[in-house]
Structures are given as C-alpha cells and as structure tokens.
Amino acid sequence: MKLPEAAQENLAFLLAELDSQMASLLAYFKDPSPEGAQKVVLRAGYAHNLWSRVQSSCRSAASRGKPSQSRRLQLQNVDTIARNLDQMSRLSRLALVHAEDVQRIKLLRPESYRKVLRGVADALQEVLPALAASDSKRAIEIGQTKAEVDAFYDRMFRTYTRDMRDTRHTEDLANALLVLNEVRRMGESLQGISEALLSISIGQNVQFERYFTLRSVLSGSKVGGDDLVLKPLAETRSGSAISSVSTRDQGGDLINAVFKDGEKNKVKEERAGVKSWHAIYPGLAPRILSYEKRGQSAALLIEHLQGYTFEHALLNEDDTSLAAAQRALHRTLTDIWTRTRIENPAEMRAMRQLSQRMTDVYRVHPGFDRGETAIQGLCQRGFGELLKAAETREAETPAPFSVYIHGDFNLDNVIFDPGEKKIRFIDLHRSRYMDYVQDVSVFMVSNYRLQVQDGPARVRIRETAVTMHRMAAKFARAQQDETFEFRLALGLARSFASSTRFVFDKEHARRMFLRARYLLELVLAVPEGREGRLKLPIKELFGD
Known part of the structure; x- marks a missing residue:
C-alpha cells in the first residue's frame, strides 16, 4: 500500500538529515573539533519537525474512512520508524555534547568509533528500500546492526573501566562512557526500526527476537516457506503471545498453525500438558508441530484447530x-x-x-x-x-x-x-x-x-x-x-x-x-x- 505523500516525503527528508548527521559524526571522530560538533548540535529541531510531519500525516490518513487493519498497521509502524529516526538524531547530538566534555581527547579513543558508526550509517541507507519493498530480509539486516553495536559497547566499556583504574582522569573517562552509551542506544533505535519494518512485512506487530523464534520453530517443522502471514490471536496473562501463522509448504499448499511463545517454563508446561492429553485422552488436544528453546524463552508451533x-x-x-x-x-x-x-x-x-x-x-x-x-x-x-x-x-x-x-x-x-x-x-x-x-x-x-x-x-x-x-x-x-x-x-x-x-x-x-x-x-x-x-x-x- 502506498504511503500518504506527505509521510513519504518527510520520511525521505528525515533519512537524508540522519545521513548528513552520521557523516558529520564520522568526520568528528576522524578529526575531533568544536566546529565539527556544532554542525550537528545546532540542527536540534529539524529532525523532530520532520518526525512530527510524518506522524501528523499518518494519523490523518488513519482517521479518514475506515482503513483496513493492514493499513492501520502500516501507518502506525511508519510513525514508529520516524520516531526512532528522530531519537537517533537526538542521540548523535548527545554523543557529541559528551564528547566535547572530554578534555583529553585521546582517552575517548575516537578512532575506535568509526567502524561501528559506519555500520549504523549503512543500516540507515537500507530503511527506505526495505519499506518500499516490504523486504523482511533487509529489515532483519538493519536489526542485526544492534548486535554489532552491543559488541562494540562491551569492548569499549571494558577499555574505559580498565583505564579508570590506571589514571586519575576519571572525569574524562566518565564522559567517554556517556558518549559510548548514546552510541549503544542507537543500536536499540535501529532494532525498533527493524521491528516496525518486519511488522509491516508480516502483517502483525512483532518483536525482533520473536521473529527469529518463529523462524526457528518453522524450520523445525514441516511448515515452512517465506510467504508468511502472522495474525494475533491472544495475549495470555502469564505473558505468552499467541498468533495464527499462515504459510506454504514446499509443495505450495497453504498451511495454518498456531504460534505460541513466552517464558520457557510456561511454554514447557504447555507442551507437557498437550502430551499428557494425547496419552490420556487422544484426539482432544492439538498436535505439536515444533518446539524450540531460546535462552529463557521458548516457542511452540501447534496444529490449528477448526471451529x-x-x-x-x-x-x-x-x-x-x-x-x-x-x-x-x-x-x-x-x-x-x-x-x-x-x-x-x-x-x-x-x-x-x-x-x-x-x-x-x-x-x-x-x-x-x-x-x-x-x-x-x-x-x-x-x-x-x-x-x-x-x-x-x-x-x-x-x-x-x-x-x-x-x-x-x-x-x-x-x-x-x-x-x-x-x-x-x-x-x-x-x-x-x-x-x-x-x-x-x-x-x-x-x-x-x-x-x-x-x-x-x-x-x-x-x-x-x-x-x-x-x-x-x-x-x-x-x-x-x-x-x-x-x-x-x-x-x-x-x-x-x-x-x-x-x-x-x-x-x-x-x-x-x-x-x-x-x-x-x-x-x-x-x-x-x-x-x-x-x-x-x-x-x-x-x-x-
């Protein structure tokens, strides 16, 4: 579905603004200077205004007539994308404000930031193409940038805290940690953008990790394929989420199933309960098609019941x-x-x-x-x-x-x-x-x-x-x-x-x-x- 013209236009301007800010951020970490920092800091209101225009356009479109569920989902998530882009603009400015407070610039180790910031900038380049094509693969790649940012954060955190033990310049290193934290939060915003893009592609609001859990469960069953439609069924009071899954098998036949994920012990109990009914009173409980564990969470793919x-x-x-x-x-x-x-x-x-x-x-x-x-x-x-x-x-x-x-x-x-x-x-x-x-x-x-x-x-x-x-x-x-x-x-x-x-x-x-x-x-x-x-x-x- 085509976006409202105002939303499409202002989102493109917002991404162009972020591209410019990321270029200035990279230039600063190559050659730190107050002038370089001010290029970004002084543009405080522009990105926010662009997000406001995207939001206003999406809300206006949602209020006209009776938009379908998929249309409302698209508009809601485009607003989410713009909001996260505005957040990234704020984070880039805050990073430079804290960087300017580091008096001994060598303690910041600015050269270390260039690779990870280049990765963030490259991910932003993929947002519009992923949105235009409802491309879940590109959306995933954008979200995976967070893992790279997190790894960088862990490495630099250890470096800064080690330096704190060996120097008396703790104030500079404290400000360096603040810079590092703003960069880490950029990864979180990218994941938010990734989740919004995936939600538009799939047809249901979905978290990044939940999407991978779903793909993992699908790969462990006879149900598979890339033509995936996910629709919400329920949210349990224990925190589990239940969705219907429609996809096609390798032969092209349509298959419906139920996807349930949540805290590992709860899902494990559900699996045991289903198995017990199969043994005690066959035919009453649905069949389990697949079961997967991921850390402290787990997921089931269950037979879809008629009726x-x-x-x-x-x-x-x-x-x-x-x-x-x-x-x-x-x-x-x-x-x-x-x-x-x-x-x-x-x-x-x-x-x-x-x-x-x-x-x-x-x-x-x-x-x-x-x-x-x-x-x-x-x-x-x-x-x-x-x-x-x-x-x-x-x-x-x-x-x-x-x-x-x-x-x-x-x-x-x-x-x-x-x-x-x-x-x-x-x-x-x-x-x-x-x-x-x-x-x-x-x-x-x-x-x-x-x-x-x-x-x-x-x-x-x-x-x-x-x-x-x-x-x-x-x-x-x-x-x-x-x-x-x-x-x-x-x-x-x-x-x-x-x-x-x-x-x-x-x-x-x-x-x-x-x-x-x-x-x-x-x-x-x-x-x-x-x-x-x-x-x-x-x-x-x-x-x-």
Missing part, C-alpha cells in the same frame, strides 16, 4: 449452534471424567488459591479490603476472616476421587468444531489429576464475568452456567459424590472473587465479589457433617 471458541458460540452464534456446542462439551466432559477417574481423594485448595490472589484483587479494587464491620449492632466478619474459616472447612472435605482436568477451563480455552460436532481443548499448561469441581467452577464463572450487559445475552450467559451445573450435578450423583455442591460453593467463591482482578467495571466487579462473600457465608453456615445437604441457588447466583 471457534465456546465464548464465540455463546456471544455470536444462534441458539441451535450454542445448544450443539453445549451437548458436545457436556458429553466430552462426562466421558473424560468417567474414563480418567482414579480413587485418590483430591484437594482443590480453592481457599488457599484465593488467599494468594487477594493482594492483586485489592490492588485493583481497594474498596474490597475491609475488615470486620457492624451495622446496627450486627457484626459482619471481614473477608479475610471468612477465607481462613472456609479454608479449614475445605481441608476437611476433599473430593472422594480424582479425574484428569483442564486446569484453566475458561470459555476461550474450549474449541467447538460445528462440522464434526467435536470439542477440543487448548492452553493446557495446568492440566493434572484433580477435583473436577475445579474445572466446573472456573467455567461457570468465566461465563458470568463476561462484560456484556445486553439483557438477552445475560440470559444466555446464565443458562449456560446453569446447564453446566446440571450436567456436573448429574455426574456427581452417578458417582455418589455427596459433597459436590459444598465443594462447588468454595470453587465458585474462589473464581468469583479472584476474577475481579481482571474486571475494571466497578459495579460488575462488586456483584462478583458479593457473590463470593455470600457463598463463603453459606458454606460456613452448614453444620459439620451436613455438607452433603447443601443445595446452591444457581439460577439466582448467575442471574442479574
């Missing part, structure tokens, strides 16, 4: 499609729980989980952090006191058996294929043998916490939670699980309260927190030994 999430079915599909998804889900869960049942008692420890999360809840909703209160002489225990008492009751009431659970059973982790009427699971890093009430309670509350206030939609949300409860209660009766409702109350209380840390609508969060409190008080009102008699008012709990 849509249960959340999509709930909010966007008609009643017939939603009912089909519910039937498939309930049938699948009942089968999993029946086939994986083992006779080991399970402790959900919902209250301990909630206690660990309350700091985050109070950070988002400080008004919830209240101790004991009294109304007309009637004392009401603080939430923390209720938690401690409920934790004691929970420890006395474990589940009579264990089943294999998902572990993070939110609506968007369940995929329904309407063609095959089949359920699949994703995001499996918490899968383990546990009380099935863990999954039931998380699923039910993930319905309620949806921040959709449309009346008919809230009715569907309530009915989805109610039918999940009905199915789970039927399973509990068949398995002679007499304390199901008691444990479910604790699980729901945990999920209602802890989920408020993700809900910024104060009224919606308050409704959830009050439900958690009600459930804890309900549990604590049950006489010991009578846990099996508790019946929850599910329709009232999930209605508004």
Whole structure:
C-alpha cells in the first residue's frame, strides 16, 4: 500500500538529515573539533519537525474512512520508524555534547568509533528500500546492526573501566562512557526500526527476537516457506503471545498453525500438558508441530484447530449452534471424567488459591479490603476472616476421587468444531489429576464475568452456567459424590472473587465479589457433617 505523500516525503527528508548527521559524526571522530560538533548540535529541531510531519500525516490518513487493519498497521509502524529516526538524531547530538566534555581527547579513543558508526550509517541507507519493498530480509539486516553495536559497547566499556583504574582522569573517562552509551542506544533505535519494518512485512506487530523464534520453530517443522502471514490471536496473562501463522509448504499448499511463545517454563508446561492429553485422552488436544528453546524463552508451533471458541458460540452464534456446542462439551466432559477417574481423594485448595490472589484483587479494587464491620449492632466478619474459616472447612472435605482436568477451563480455552460436532481443548499448561469441581467452577464463572450487559445475552450467559451445573450435578450423583455442591460453593467463591482482578467495571466487579462473600457465608453456615445437604441457588447466583 502506498504511503500518504506527505509521510513519504518527510520520511525521505528525515533519512537524508540522519545521513548528513552520521557523516558529520564520522568526520568528528576522524578529526575531533568544536566546529565539527556544532554542525550537528545546532540542527536540534529539524529532525523532530520532520518526525512530527510524518506522524501528523499518518494519523490523518488513519482517521479518514475506515482503513483496513493492514493499513492501520502500516501507518502506525511508519510513525514508529520516524520516531526512532528522530531519537537517533537526538542521540548523535548527545554523543557529541559528551564528547566535547572530554578534555583529553585521546582517552575517548575516537578512532575506535568509526567502524561501528559506519555500520549504523549503512543500516540507515537500507530503511527506505526495505519499506518500499516490504523486504523482511533487509529489515532483519538493519536489526542485526544492534548486535554489532552491543559488541562494540562491551569492548569499549571494558577499555574505559580498565583505564579508570590506571589514571586519575576519571572525569574524562566518565564522559567517554556517556558518549559510548548514546552510541549503544542507537543500536536499540535501529532494532525498533527493524521491528516496525518486519511488522509491516508480516502483517502483525512483532518483536525482533520473536521473529527469529518463529523462524526457528518453522524450520523445525514441516511448515515452512517465506510467504508468511502472522495474525494475533491472544495475549495470555502469564505473558505468552499467541498468533495464527499462515504459510506454504514446499509443495505450495497453504498451511495454518498456531504460534505460541513466552517464558520457557510456561511454554514447557504447555507442551507437557498437550502430551499428557494425547496419552490420556487422544484426539482432544492439538498436535505439536515444533518446539524450540531460546535462552529463557521458548516457542511452540501447534496444529490449528477448526471451529471457534465456546465464548464465540455463546456471544455470536444462534441458539441451535450454542445448544450443539453445549451437548458436545457436556458429553466430552462426562466421558473424560468417567474414563480418567482414579480413587485418590483430591484437594482443590480453592481457599488457599484465593488467599494468594487477594493482594492483586485489592490492588485493583481497594474498596474490597475491609475488615470486620457492624451495622446496627450486627457484626459482619471481614473477608479475610471468612477465607481462613472456609479454608479449614475445605481441608476437611476433599473430593472422594480424582479425574484428569483442564486446569484453566475458561470459555476461550474450549474449541467447538460445528462440522464434526467435536470439542477440543487448548492452553493446557495446568492440566493434572484433580477435583473436577475445579474445572466446573472456573467455567461457570468465566461465563458470568463476561462484560456484556445486553439483557438477552445475560440470559444466555446464565443458562449456560446453569446447564453446566446440571450436567456436573448429574455426574456427581452417578458417582455418589455427596459433597459436590459444598465443594462447588468454595470453587465458585474462589473464581468469583479472584476474577475481579481482571474486571475494571466497578459495579460488575462488586456483584462478583458479593457473590463470593455470600457463598463463603453459606458454606460456613452448614453444620459439620451436613455438607452433603447443601443445595446452591444457581439460577439466582448467575442471574442479574
């Protein structure tokens, strides 16, 4: 897509200005002089004005009509390129300001800077050609200049600090270190430019290291090719990023996959979870196409699953499609729980989980952090006191058996294929043998916490939670699980309260927190030994 004329023109002028500044910078480090430094320092405002014009042009183009996602991405990243170029202009001026403060110029070792600055200048020459051609190879080469700058920085840092031990001219060497730091930051700006160019080429905002991780994962699978399209799917709360990948194999056939990367332990847990489901209940989890580790991060390339999430079915599909998804889900869960049942008692420890999360809840909703209160002489225990008492009751009431659970059973982790009427699971890093009430309670509350206030939609949300409860209660009766409702109350209380840390609508969060409190008080009102008699008012709990 062609850039707006004003953006194209001013970006070209900005790069020409940087080329001139880099030439003056190189000339200074060849023959340091105040006059040479002033050539750059006195042009302080020009580069900034050019960036402002690029930014204004891009924003104006983005506000006209309804630009496509790829168009918005292009305009946003062209602005990012111009901003980083302006930053490089600032850094070149700062480097010269600090260089001029070095009284004994030999301590600066100016001749050492020429090679690395030439590399920076050469990288800048590639920006416009890479942008014009959406050339990811050129974009990568620009970003790789940062590694050269970093290596230079490490070498010169050791040199300057060694010199500090051998001379009393530490002030000059301190200023030399400031010069060195500004040059190092030029490498960071070049990487920012590289990431913006890659983002335009790929069609999604992408970090430099993430791009290499993706290419590495692709090379370790049958999926490959240079015709690569990356689209965002989700950002997990643990920091992992999930994207869809479209590319072509060597035969030219289109292949779709899911790329997930993040902190190594989290991704490793996801891989182990997928493998465990393949062994325990084949066909439910996606296939892993490739797995790669890079330092403290890792990445997975996973089979793309046909269909849509249960959340999509709930909010966007008609009643017939939603009912089909519910039937498939309930049938699948009942089968999993029946086939994986083992006779080991399970402790959900919902209250301990909630206690660990309350700091985050109070950070988002400080008004919830209240101790004991009294109304007309009637004392009401603080939430923390209720938690401690409920934790004691929970420890006395474990589940009579264990089943294999998902572990993070939110609506968007369940995929329904309407063609095959089949359920699949994703995001499996918490899968383990546990009380099935863990999954039931998380699923039910993930319905309620949806921040959709449309009346008919809230009715569907309530009915989805109610039918999940009905199915789970039927399973509990068949398995002679007499304390199901008691444990479910604790699980729901945990999920209602802890989920408020993700809900910024104060009224919606308050409704959830009050439900958690009600459930804890309900549990604590049950006489010991009578846990099996508790019946929850599910329709009232999930209605508004």
